[in-house]
Amino acid sequence: MLKKSLKLLKAEDPKQYAKLANQGLLLGYPVSIKGNKNRPDNGVGYHSTIKYFDKDKDHPHVVHGLARHLPLNPPDAKNTQIKFDTFKDRFGNDVNAIILHGNSADKLKEHNAKFAYLGFPSKFEWTPHISVDKDTWNNLKNSGAKTAHEAGISFGNAELKSGLKTLKTYHHEADTTEPKVPDESDFTAKVAASKVGKSENVHGSKVLMKPFVSEAQRRWGHTTAGKQALGGSAGVHEWDEATKGKKLPEKVGKNLEKGALKNAGIALGMAGALAGASPSTSTSSSNIPAQVQHKSNYDHSKMLRALASVESTNGENVNHKPTSSGTAYGKWALMPHTIQDTIKGHKDLKAKYGKALALKGDQLNRFMQDNKGLEDIIADRHLSHIEHNFKNNPESIAFAWNQGISGTKNAKNKGVNISEHPYVKKFKAAYSKEK
Amino acid sequence: MKIERDQIDSVEPFGMLDGKPVSLTRLKGGLNLATTQDKNGNDQVLGAASHQAILCYSVEQRYPNFQPAMMKSEGLKLIADSHSHFLSDDLRKNGHDIYSVQNGNEIGFYLTKQNIKISEINSSIENNYLSVNVSSVPKECVNAISCAISEKALSSGLKGVRVK
Secondary structure, eight states, rough: OOHHHHHHHHTTTTTHHHHHHHEEEEEEEEETTTTTOBTTTOOBBBBEEEEEOOTTTTHHHHHHHHHHTTTOOOOOOGGGGGEEEEOTTTTEEEEEEEEOOOOOOHHHHHHHHHHTTTSSSOOOOOOOOOEEHHHHHHHHHTTTTOOOTTTTEEEEEEEETTTEEEEEEEEEOOOOOSSSOOTTTTHHTTTOOOOOOOOOSSSSSSOOOOOSSOOOOOOTTTTTHHHHHTTHHHHHHHHHHTTTTOOOOOOOOOOOOOHEEEIIIHHHHHHHHHSSSHHHHTTTTOOOOOHHHGGGOOOOHHHHHHHHHHHHHHTOOOOOETTTTTTTTTTTTOOOOHHHHHHHHOOHHHHGGGGGGGHHHHHHHHHHHTTTHHHHHHHHHHHHHHHHHHOOHHHHHHHHHOHHHHHHHHHHHHTGGGGHHHHHHHHHHHHHHHH | OOOGGGGEEEEEEEEETTEEEEEEEEEEOOOOEEEEOTTSHHHHOEEESSSSHHHHHHHHHHOOOEOOOOOOOOGGGGGEEOGGGSSSSHHHTEEEEEEEEETTTTTEHHHHHHHHEEEEEEEEEEEOOOEEEEEOOOGGGGHHHHHHHHHHHHTTTOOOEEEE
């Protein structure tokens, strides 16, 4: 089916498309048009992309880390207006597109904007659409359909796909379970493990030459999920070979080398401690190895709530004291430079709120007051940015919220005991209270 | 707010909010209202402004789900923007606001109090500069209006401001 598509899809360069179809990483909604789920010209599934990622630099876990917090409800076909247009894709090929408008399309656009720092650089404004073959495009256009529903279009639950493989399906509620691929931090967390090159294909035929960290992880590697994640039986064999002759601890968190503890154990330990449980109790009920599991203990929304609790008692005390860097704003005590850097760093925010970049002092605070919801967006984006730097380690993230990303990296390099920092202590207490 | 029928100049479609139509009700006194019906079928005012474009802007700000109608009406071709952050806290508490409304090369700055226009400054883009026709502005608002004009010139990518 895919071979067929190579000849016809998106114009001139079938090899280019084959690469996209086979290796691309995509978050989007599967679409059916009048009951047909695949394009008649090439068999590729109809879909409405939320974001197309650069698989060489965007790890599925990073994408999922953000996607799982988004309300990825499928677009409402009845309330989605459609228009017909053609545009050039980033390779200059002509694409027949059904352009989506309305609330759901706006949501799609919002979701796309959340991933602005990922994917390929783009010079054009992204528009929600479904690309279709020319015949379908002509038929639908001639039918006079004004809404997706009238055109017989329906949307499925959002999916994170790597090539043809669905890594994750997102339902109406935010999802907190992990996609079944090795965690990005696994690559750095292994004891005596060599670094994985960027070009190494996690999902493809090339297996991961990594030793297991613990007996629990080794057992998990032999389960169905483990085999799937590690590239099949051959992959598991490679892992077994890499671990051969090594005496492994039953669980990570015990007898780990200092470096490994820094990378992985802290995240696990903190997640457990902050959730009100010890690391050992948090993993004891499962065969899944600790590093694979630690991210599931981390909750972006919970983190935001805990930070708001520490900074302003959830918005009750927002009269922040002036500092040499300005006066913080709102329930997350966002500093002026944080607000402006976050706006500057996101195309969508810069387009909408760019004038905030020239404001200072009270003017910026009033601007924030006048743009209700902007505070939430900035806190959310800023937290995602910190998470990206500290791999969902609540302790480091809390420290970075207070001291900045560079400040945290410097503190870590100098061997500062972050857990004993008063802000982190306060945060831990708040985080453990959050549900 | 109770409005008698004889106070209404016209009612026209204004957009959609959560699947419900929103109407633009123009009053004879010059005030524009955005109205919709609540669950019980009662009229509900979503916002009020002296200028249709400002009304559209403020309703969009307050109700992010609001979808302005794609109509030929003049107001929705205009670009409205708020500059109220330049006003002092006292003036803001008294209900003052500053808006700019751009129609092509013409940009009007409106100082309003409780949604009623109290002052207007007209300007136009000429040779990459914003040329401003100076007119009377309440003394306490001069600084804020000046900042608003500068901000608009800056955000429009203009070289600067010239006073006519």
